Amino acid sequence: MVAAGETYPIDSKIPRADALGYWFKHGAHVCVAEADNTIVGSYTLHANQAAAGAHVANAAFIVAKEARGQGIGRAMGEHCLKEARRLGFRAMQFNFVVSTNESAVKLWQDLGMKIVGILPGAFQHPKRGYVDVYVMYQELLPANEANKR
């Protein structure tokens, strides 16, 4: 997926060790999706900022090419949001959703994420040139606290 260069701002030739470092960064919660005893996807969940910004989570997702279209991304997204809430995060932020990745944008919107920012031309798509990037966000307050706001 990274090699295709269409969805992540990551060097398509990133060394394996650096890729693992990116995914398993300090304090990250990493989960995998399994089907027929094979790993078909993974997500990494961690604080988006330190200190006074650490109550907002960030996550990244990957689904194996041959396992697309089976609802694996959705299952991981739902699990991730539940995990984030369980870990006490008050919000989930996606910093860099490439606008041309329409199935991802739609999926995240289905799961309650909202486009709260648009970065004009912030991603250089290998086929479409400079395309917009979305910042997506969702508050994850426990129900009793949400009522107080």
Place this chain on the structure above:
Amino acid sequence: MVAAGETYPIDSKIPRADALGYWFKHGAHVCVAEADNTIVGSYTLHANQAAAGAHVANAAFIVAKEARGQGIGRAMGEHCLKEARRLGFRAMQFNFVVSTNESAVKLWQDLGMKIVGILPGAFQHPKRGYVDVYVMYQELLPANEANKR
């Protein structure tokens, strides 16, 4: 400024070495502002993302407490935008401008930065509780290319 905890999502007790690592990250262009042979401010300028996102710059600024209100932030902001353009960046993005930092928001708007995203409650202010954070952005296209769009 970091110790005050009112503007940056950085641990107020960050060790000196980590703070220097944050400021002088790999590939960063760091400038200082001088007055009377004393450093009164600094900014760090670097790509906001890697690879297909590396044409967008990011920067962070700091002004010595005792040197505030003298236009040092503005001078550094103008210099930084000029430097970013000179280095070939096509846009400037600020990822995390705390909304209660009103003088900074106004200054960046004066310099052409626009609020392109709002992150609800993404910063825990030590006095005001959870406050919104802005994502600010500005395209830096050379004039001849901007006309073509």
